[in-house]
Amino acid sequence: MSADLKVNIRYIYNMCNDIDEISKFYTHTIGLKEKAKRNDEKWGWVVYASEGFEFIFFRAKKTMPVISEFAWQPGGGGGHTEMSSWTISLPKNQFIETLEKLKANKYYTRQAKPIWLQDFYWGIVAKDPMGNTVELTYEPEEYPESTVWK
Secondary structure (H helix, E strand, C coil): CCCCCCCCCCEEEEEECCHHHHHHHHHHHHCCCEEEEEECCCCEEEEEEECCEEEEEEECCCCCCCCCCCECCCCCCCCCECCCCEEEECCHHHHHHHHHHHHHCCCCECCCCCEEECCCEEEEEEECCCCCEEEEEECCCCCCCCCECC
16 A cells, blocks of 8 residues: 555445434534535435545435434443444534524433533533434633533
């Protein structure tokens, strides 16, 4: 293999029951930018691009079960189910707006409010419409006066 060949993950494919519900969560609640979206009788997908990486949801042909338990995540504790999960890092204003939207849209979160994690970031764990565990984080530039979210 050539030493100058970059090897990296480009795409992760996820399946879902409803593209519009996934878009409502990731696009309209969290604020990820959609690179592409299609939702018609033949196909359903939404693509989120992030620094050369694409996170894609495809509509399943058959209804899939929604995951009821939170996944275990390193550092944050809480979940006991060993399955895939992911973290989305947000700037402060977007993090605060997302907290309000999660509550307004009645998305299920593991905590009532963000908690201070690993002694360097705020985090809250939510479930997307398929029940996937999604940690949302914000890293302040300075150490907070209190590690209790106000």
